[in-house]
Amino acid sequence: MIDAKDWDQERKRLKRVTDQLRSRIGELEPEVSGLHDQVSELRKRFWEEVTVNTSTQEDFEETFYSIKQQDALLSERERSHRQRKQHWKNLNRLLPSPYFGRIDFQEAGQSADEQVYIGVSSFADTDGLSFLIYDWRTPIASLYYDHSPGAAAYETPGGTVEGRMKLKRQYQIRSGQLQHVFDTSLTIGDELLQQVLGKGADAQMKSIVATIQKEQNAIIRNDSSRMLIVQGAAGSGKTSAALQRVAYLLYTHRERLRADQIVLFSPNPMFNSYVSTVLPELGEENMQQTTFQEYLEYGLGAAWRLEDPFDQIEYTLTAESEPEYEARLSGIRYKASEAYRDAIQGYAQWLGGEGMQFSGIRFRGRDLIGAGEIYSQFYSYDASIRLPNRIVLLQEWLLRSLDLLERKEQEAAWVQDELDYLDTDQYAAAYSELLGKYQREQPVFDFTAEYIEAYGDFQGEERGEENVFDYAEQEEELLRRMIVKKQFKPLRRKVKRLKFVDVKGLYAQLFGEEAAYRKMTGGAEAPEHWPEICRQTRNKLDGGELFHEDATPLLYLKELVEGVRTNTEVRHVFVDEGQDYSQFQYEFLKRLFPRARMTVLGDFGQAIFAHSTNLHAADSPLIRLYGEAETSLYHLDRSYRSTREIVEFTKALLPGGERILPFERSGGMPLLTKTGGGGQRVARIAADLAKLEAEGLAAIAVITKTAAESREAYEELMAQGCGELRLVTKATLTFEKGIVVIPAYLAKGIEFDAVLIYDASAEVYGRESERKLFYTACTRAMHRLLIYTTGEWTPYIQGIGPDK
């Protein structure tokens, strides 16, 4: 704490700043609302102000420019309105707690110190020259995060600024009142951090700008790497760093970067809602959020039923006793591997010479253009032309062939039949449709002049009069064309959408004899259980379904053949829980967003999928993605989420002695409870839930291994009289406080005041492969961790905790 004189000065300064903020808000208020009225008024009068006259070329031009002028005026007013409104909002956001930090910095060569107060947004004095508050993202504010008092330096676009930091101070200000002031000589005040971390969980993540740690700041402000990888322990602030990084980027590149040019890939849809308030809290718009599954669904289209990653993990966790289990697991691992990626690339090369699969163009139950004919045409093109380019040539050829066939088809008997069945109304409708078409697309008909004349005669006359039927022949031809054209339209659409490429057949072809596989892929070795893998994969494909592990490789193959889709708008891609993505998926993201930088955050200790990627090992495929020179790798070892006791306990769950440091915050020891059978465990859990709630803990999770176990836990706890439970499933979209029952894999990335592990018996968590899932579950706890069993404890905790 500081002395009374300093306190008084700080209090007075706070009052001065708050008064200025208030008065600026007051000044802006009428302007902000006035501007809004002006803009809406202008919008309303938009067409009144422009004279629309298109009779002559001159009039037309005048109208055009008058519209343009009005439009520019409106845009300018709107832009200015947006900016002022944003400024006004920022000031309002500052008002309850204008700043959280201060540094006094004396730049080398200068005699005076500068007092730099830091808050969530900048605020300048009325003269506009001196800053009363600096935005936390300004270059000078990085001093606050990176240095203790003493020699210090910060980077600016113009170079490094060196000097001495004389003072570093932290504030807690609530509702405009100074509550605490701490001077600190260490990294950012443990006191403040202690207070922040000691609080209960929220239904939504909070911003951490007041207490960003030095190593987090480095991640947030890294502006040079193409690929930034963060391997961080559970609770070390990876997601937090990612979100503040988005805010930093949006601020630093505000002239060029929009929020919708940043995409965050999240582990599940509920996570989206969990993190959605951080950026608005910082005065920024949210970036785009999606899941990889959404991308796959978009890329593969509605033709497939895709298994999602959660069903896949449920299978790996529950189907151990099924006979095909080992083969499926081997398939999951193989299909996510670089070896398989290479095999698919080899396969695409082989397809350059033979083996393409096409679907014939079928019409009224017959092959209009057979698959064989398409195949021959495809391989008639020069073999040096890339596959996607040959597909384009083929597409053009097919469209031309359809033109010819369409003309021929007009003479077919079925067309005559359709004509005979057209009744009077249909004739009339067809007529006006034809006319409408003519007016829209002049080149469609080649004898339109006569047709228009015919139509002119037709108007006002009764059908059947002589002059109309002078054109009967032409009319019939037009109608024939129209009938056939209508029927050919879907064929054309299919060709345009490359539906003649039999992607399913192409993928299925891989899953046959081992020798054939080797030949087609240029020598790839088939994995263990290959025949069974083939059987399973083909079975699924036959039913129009795809295993989750097949979706990415299939899309990869499809794009090798048909050409790659890219999004050149996006500048930054963030991948949270990055260990859960396979090499394939990273390849995709790289190709899909060729102009984007990538930030991948993850924890190999929480790698719960069979296809997980190690983010940081020397041979990590992720480092190879853009190459070492363009990649920065960061480690976050300190865990902020959980108490020291919980961190010590969970750390011991991981083999290999990971380096995980607890933040010094104490709480109770994890509580391990062994009960007798016959419902005693559930009764005990119900009683503990009631106690925890009575203690005031607001976010509590009963974490299970699988969805089935969650349902069981939910029902049993309800039967015990726990009224306010919420069962979370993969379909749950929002995260809410209260007591939830949730499978471990859906609790990823989220935290709770208290976590109760529903069943930690050796029976449930017996396999080595599930150790990380158990670790993930336990590390969701901030303040309390309670673990239950009726039988023998899971081997992961034997020897760690007391057996109660």
Ligand SMILES: Nc1ncnc2c1ncn2[C@@H]1O[C@H](COP(=O)(O)OP(=O)(O)OP(=O)(O)O)[C@@H](O)[C@H]1O
């Ligand atoms: N510098 C910080 N100041 C205050 N709180 C922090 C800081 N860093 C992290 N935290 C808090 O620690 C908790 C964990 O952070 P976060 O969820 O970002 O970690 P994570 O590494 O993504 O965790 P996990 O991998 O387990 O999902 C959050 O409550 C976050 O607010």
